[in-house]
Amino acid sequence: MPTLELEIDRATFLATLYKAQGVVDKKSTANVLSQILFEPTGDGQLRVTGTDYDVVLQSVVAAEVIQSGLACINGKSLFDVVKSLDAPRVHLRTLDNHWVELTAGRSRFKLAGINPDDFPDITTPDDVQWMGIPRGTFKDLIEKTAFSVSDDETRMNLNGVFFKTAPGSGDLTRLVMVSTDGHRLSKVDTEVEVRATGDRQNQAIVHKKGVQEVRRLLEDQGEVIEVGFAPGFVLFRSEGTTFTVRQIEDTYPDYERVIPPSSPVRVEVVRQRLIQAIRRIATLISSKTYVVKMELSPGRIAFTTSNPDYGEGRDEVDVEYEGEGLVIGYNYVYLLDVLNVLKGETVVLECSDAFSPTIVTSPEEAGALFVVMPMRI
Numbered sequence: 001m002p003t004l005e006l007e008i009d010r011a012t013f014l015a016t017l018y019k020a021q022g023v024v025d026k027k028s029t030a031n032v033l034s035q036i037l038f039e040p041t042g043d044g045q046l047r048v049t050g051t052d053y054d055v056v057l058q059s060v061v062a063a064e065v066i067q068s069g070l071a072c073i074n075g076k077s078l079f080d081v082v083k084s085l086d087a088p089r090v091h092l093r094t095l096d097n098h099w100v101e102l103t104a105g106r107s108r109f110k111l112a113g114i115n116p117d118d119f120p121d122i123t124t125p126d127d128v129q130w131m132g133i134p135r136g137t138f139k140d141l142i143e144k145t146a147f148s149v150s151d152d153e154t155r156m157n158l159n160g161v162f163f164k165t166a167p168g169s170g171d172l173t174r175l176v177m178v179s180t181d182g183h184r185l186s187k188v189d190t191e192v193e194v195r196a197t198g199d200r201q202n203q204a205i206v207h208k209k210g211v212q213e214v215r216r217l218l219e220d221q222g223e224v225i226e227v228g229f230a231p232g233f234v235l236f237r238s239e240g241t242t243f244t245v246r247q248i249e250d251t252y253p254d255y256e257r258v259i260p261p262s263s264p265v266r267v268e269v270v271r272q273r274l275i276q277a278i279r280r281i282a283t284l285i286s287s288k289t290y291v292v293k294m295e296l297s298p299g300r301i302a303f304t305t306s307n308p309d310y311g312e313g314r315d316e317v318d319v320e321y322e323g324e325g326l327v328i329g330y331n332y333v334y335l336l337d338v339l340n341v342l343k344g345e346t347v348v349l350e351c352s353d354a355f356s357p358t359i360v361t362s363p364e365e366a367g368a369l370f371v372v373m374p375m376r377i
Contacts, residue, residue, distance in 0.1 A: 004038065004069030005093040006046065008061065010082060010104065013090055016059045017079040019241055020050040022213045023057045024075035036075040037119045038092075040065040049122060050075055055210050056122055059241040070116035073100050081109050125230035125244065129198030130237075131165065132224045133175070137192050139218045141177040142211060144188045144341045144368055149208045150181035157250035158182070161211050163234070164203040173200050178255050184334045185258050185371040186341075195224070202229040205252055210234065210245030217243060258371055260357055263350035267321045269301060271347045271362070275339050277303050277315040282332050284310045291375050292332040297325045328354045329377030335360075338370040 017036070025033040037049040046063040049056070071094045078100075082090060087105030094100055098113040142161075150158035161179045168174035168191035178187045194200075218225065220238045228235035236243045281292055281303045295302040302316045328351065339347065344364030351358040351374075360370040 002069035003067055003094050004040070004071045005067040005091075006040070006063045006065045007089055007091050008046065008063040010085055010088055010090050012061050014079075014082050016048050016061050016241065017075065017082055019059065019213075019216045020048065020057050020075050021079055022209070022216065023050045023052055023055050023243075025052055032114065032118050032120065034074055034076065035072045035114055035119060036078065037116060038071040038073070039116075040068045042068070049119075051120055051122065052209070053120070054207050054246050055213055056244040057213075057241065058122070058244070061240060069094060071100055071113060072098065072116040072119050073111055073113045077111050078102075081111065125228075125233045125235065128228040128230045128235060129202065130196070130226050130228045130235075131173070131200070131202075132195035132226050134192055134194075135218060135220075135223055135225050135238075137175070137190065138225050138227070141175060141188050141190075142215060142218065145177045145179040145186045146208075146211050146215070147337045147341065148179045148181055148184050148186045149211065150179075151208075152181070155182075156248055157205060157252055160205045160207045160248050162203070162205050162252040162255070165200055167200050178252070180253070180255060180258070180371075183331065183373050184338070185255060186338075187255065187259070187369045187371075189367040189369075204229060204234045205248040205250060206234050207245055207248055210236075210243065213243055214245075217241060258357065259369065260350075260352060260359060263352050263356075263359060265296070265323055265326060265352065266348060266350045267296060267301065267319050268346050268348045268363070269317055269319045271339055271342060271345060273317050274301075274347065275336065277301075277317050278332050278336055278339075280315050281305050281313045282336075284313045285332060289375075290331045290333055291329050291377060292335070293377050294328050294330060295325070296321065296323075296328070298322050326351075326354060327377070328358065329375040330358075330372060331375055334372050338372060342368065342370075 025031050033052050039047045045060050048059045085104040091103040100111045100113050102109040145161050164176040166174045172191040173194045174191050176189045214236045217238045226237040234245050284307050285305050293304045300316050304314045306312045338360050342362045344362030347362050357371045
């Protein structure tokens with residue numbers, strides 16, 4: 001097999017390897033899925049590929065290719081080595097038995113590799129409909145929904161975020177992203193101007209690992225991230241790097257049925273004051289139940305807990321509320337997750353009674369809505 005030899009900018013190389021870290025399997029050095037494939041494209045660029053079958057990373061970076069060939073190297077080992085280097089350029093050359101030699105300044109490493117022929121065949125989806133979405137908008141969608149994706153493997157349709165696009169008002173496109181684990185629900189509904197190459201009517205359940213990895217892509221500096229829809233796949237592309245994520249082939253639940261149409265109890269409260277009160281009370285909450293009691297009464301919200309092993313706690317927050325008293329139990333982690341992804345100064349809590357879902361919104365973030373289910377107390 002021809003020897004691969006090249007030189008590449010260390011910072012560029014490291015940024016690409018960083019994006020590959022969540023894709024490759026870091027648990028086994030022998031597993032082919034822990035490897036990254038390097039392949040010159042013939043035009044002064046290097047294609048970098050990693051996969052775990054659910055997600056495929058393909059990135060094209062500039063490199064000085066001295067001799068063309070293939071290399072397949074353990075992704076974690078290579079990333080750790082390149083991260084430790086301080087020279088501006090890295091020289092890479094394949095050796096006998098598929099090993100790879102890395103040289104940078106006075107540092108020299110030899111890393112074990114595998115036969116590139118053993119690397120999985122990568123199929124590039126055809127007929128992709130691309131959509132250029134403002135990076136800030138898409139980052140907000142991900143941040144507000146990723147935390148409430150289910151980990152229950154028996155309910156695969158909840159193991160990802162539901163993403164839907166549709167024509168909006170005028171020339172705008174409506175973007176909806178939803179996630180739920182059965183205990184809480186996150187929904188963001190917004191309209192923005194996008195660059196579309198095809199139909200703006202699309203929907204998919206994006207696998208949770210793809211959601212996690214696209215966050216790395218969102219760290220790039222470009223103003224737009226491209227999202228592509230193809231049969232069975234959703235693609236994300238930015239600055240020469242593409243993540244291809246398999247769709248979850250299932251039907252997403254009718255999430256609108258979970259959202260109460262109206263709630264007689266409504267209270268607005270300063271978000272940071274609410275976070276501080278819950279965190280203080282959480283110091284005494286049992287790690288087995290995570291239950292905090294919220295007592296709503298005219299003029300205040302009080303959070304209380306009683307733990308025979310640690311003690312009792314109470315923290316009050318002033319609010320403008322003149323309705324009847326109400327006591328509700330929550331998993332405090334679920335409340336904090338919601339309050340931490342919101343950015344507005346105030347939040348609104350709405351509910352019907354102690355046994356009904358609570359809606360959390362912010363007047364400053366139209367389109368973002370969260371549902372938190374109560375717990376028995």
